[in-house]
Amino acid sequence: MLYIDSISKGIVIDHIRAGAGFSIFKYLDLDKADFTVALIINAPSKKLGKKDLIKIENKIDLDLAMLGFIDPNITVNIIEGEKIVEKINLSLPRRVEGIIECKNPRCVTSMERNIVHKFVLMDEKDGVYKCEYCDQIYSWEG
Amino acid sequence: MLQGKHLIDPEDFSIEELGSILELAEDMLNNQAKFKDVCNGQILGTLFYEPSTRTRFSFEAAMIRLGGRVIGFAEPGSSSVMKGESIPDTIRTVASYVDIIAMRHPKEGAPKYASYYSPIPIINAGDGGHQHPTQMLTDLFTIKEVKGKLSNLTIGLCGDLKFGRTVHSLIKAMSRYENVKFLLISPNELQIPEYIRTEILANKDIPFTEVERLEDVIDSLDILYMTRVQKERFFNEADYIRLKDSYILDKEKLKLAKDDLSILHPFPRVNEISYEIDEDPRACYFDQLKYGMYVRMALIAKLLGVA
Structure with missing residues (x-):
């Protein structure tokens, strides 16, 4: 099992369908980020079996409609002080x-x-x- | 209140609003002189990016009979469209000179796109193989005139149901009235589009049956709506030639129909209704042509808020 530190302030995009993480990573231009970002693929998941997730040590603007369209099962967690302060369950946008x-x-x-x-x-x-x-x-x- | 609205899709107006247009059209049909000046000083712009006889003439005649005037183009070659002008720019230009616009376009959704940029009412006068809401008004008016009602009817639509925009608009409109049943008669290749089948019919539990042969169902119909197999909608000439004569209404087939069947056709026809049928009392398509002008008069008057 691979361990990656929790983040103190930023965003965790969780429950990404295994295999879709990289396209979201690229869509968010995270390959050009000057802050800490982790793309984890094929992490074990009780709900999905396997999942991808992205941890971003920064507050960035997210187009939730677009993310929901790529994968409506995604959960977006907003982190402050190492705690989840907001959990957003995505769905297919109207x-x-x-x-x-x-x-x-x-x-x-x-x-x-x-x-x-x-x-x-x-x-x-x-x-x-x-x-x-x-x-x-x-x-x-x- | 219809003043200032666009008519792009048959569902843009409520049943009550449609009813008010049909009622006004009836009044205009019976008392034309009463309305001869209601559009005095107003101008209709006709933007026809695709050829038309009935629709354009009936729009122009409608505005003139209401006391208004008409400017426009009948084919895009005589306008800035040929120079590559976008729809928003054309609409912004024309809308600064006229009070209301009727627009026909070969591309589906073009009038809707135009309406986003128009401060004045846009009427969709037919967009590609998509919708034709003023023909829909004509068809509703004709059905109401010949049947005295718009509910409790079995309607057969025959021919090119895939690309026939008048068919799509009529199904959308008639599916909103009570106890209307559809028999959709076409070759497999020309069946109704998926969005009509699922969104308009199946999801709303409207009874409909898709069949291939007119003679199998003609005896159960109250209305038979014939359509032309439109050559310009095909990508492939061979398909057109193979299918164009599949559905022709002649005396033999009509013998199987009810005595009170009403035959409608949006016109132009090619050969899908034999000329021998024209004298049959069940043929309503010439009245339908005439009614087209009165419903457009009523529509223009309502959208301009003058009647």
Whole structure:
């Protein structure tokens, strides 16, 4: 078992689906961080069997909608004085803007410059989104 | 209160608001002279990025019959669109000159995108294979005129249900009325889009059946809504040729139908309704064409807050 020190002030992104930790690490630009960051992959988990987690010794802005879209089972813990002061359980966001692109070649997003691709959650259980402009279905697959 | 609203999708208006438009359209149909000046001094901008006969003419005739005027383009080649102007810039420009805009566009969602940048009402006059809410108003008005009701009906929609925007809008609208059942008649390749099947029908427990042959279900229909297999919606010519004649309504098939069936068609037709049917009392599509202008008159008047 690998041990990594607890952090005194910062953020722990926990319960990341094993294998998704690196993409979140990259999405948050943590490879360019000038503060302490730990990416732990395949840590044992009672809930998931295996999980990834990221410990960040700093307060950074997190786009919770984006994180929820990458993995809705993530827990974000805010740490102060080595204690969890806030625990945020993520879920699939109601709206997703500028993250995924509409695949419908007839959609206005395929033609207009500067248009932001927007999706709205239709079915949380099955992770089904639809394009706000053309209603094209997008199925979330994690 | 509809003044200042956009009409982009059939669900933008409540059932009551739809009812108020149909009621006004009825009044306009019967008392046209009463409304001849209500839009005096107002201008309709028609932005047609794609060809149209009925929709554009009926919009223009509607505004003129209300005492207003019309400016616009009938194809994008005669506008700055050809220079690569974006939709937001075109809309901001036109909206500073006119009071209301009717917009047709080949790209799906273009009128919705336009509405985000428009301080004046935008009416979706058809966007790609997506929605056509003013045809929906025309269809509701026609059904109400010929059946006297919008509930307790079995509606068959036949032909290109995948790309037929009028079909999508009519299903969205009619599924909101009580005890409406849909029979969806199309080749497998041209069935309704997934969002209509799940979000509009299945999730709301609206009864619907998908079948391949018109003659198998025509006897159970109160309304038969025929559509054209639209060549411009296909990516592949061979598919178009293979499917275009699949669903043709002729005298033989009509013998199987109820005496009080009402046949509707959004037009233009190619050959999906034989001309021999035109004289049949069940053919309602020429009345439907006429009603299209009155519902657009009512819509314009409501959105401008003048009636």
